[in-house]
Amino acid sequence: MATNTSAKNGRGSDVTVDDLSAQLERVKTDLSELTRVMGELGTAKTAQAQNAAQAKAAELRDQAYATAEHLRDSSAEKFADAQSQAQDFVRTQPATALGLAAGAGFLVGLLMTQRR
Incomplete structure (x- = not known):
């Protein structure tokens, strides 16, 4: 790798390949950290949503x-009543009950x- 190569940046100072490499490494490190943090945030939000x-x-x-318990109790009470x-x-009215039963059977x- 050529470390002697330099270029002028917009402000008039020399930028070397080593400077660019160092800056790219920092960008990669920052992106890696950002990705990790976003992953942790996503995991936390997922756990929060799951708990909710x-x-x-x-x-x-x-x-x-x-x-269901209320309906069951209510139905049981109605049936018993x-x-x-x-x-x-x-x-109290056995003859009438017998006549109704016979009519229903017919x-x-x-x-x-x-x-x-």
């Missing part, structure tokens, strides 16, 4: 479980048979 997504998913899961009312009706039988 996991927290939101856990929150939504908890809400879904609470809603309807069952209790049906039992009370059969106890209608189901008609619907199930095939008429051509």
Whole structure:
């Protein structure tokens, strides 16, 4: 490598090949450092976004479980209430309950048979 070669820069001072090589090395080092820092920043932002997504998913899961539990409890209460009312009706009006059951059975039988 020729170290004696020089050129004039815009300010009138001599710039040697060694000066240019040193400046290029600094640029490469700076770019390398910048790349490393940007990679670390990207990794940190990715981890931050992942943590936020996991927290939101856990929150939504908890809400879904609470809603499902509420609906299950509500449905169970409604079913138990309807069952209790049906039992009370059969106890207080057995003839009417028997007539309703026979009528419902007759209608189901008609619907199930095939008429051509």
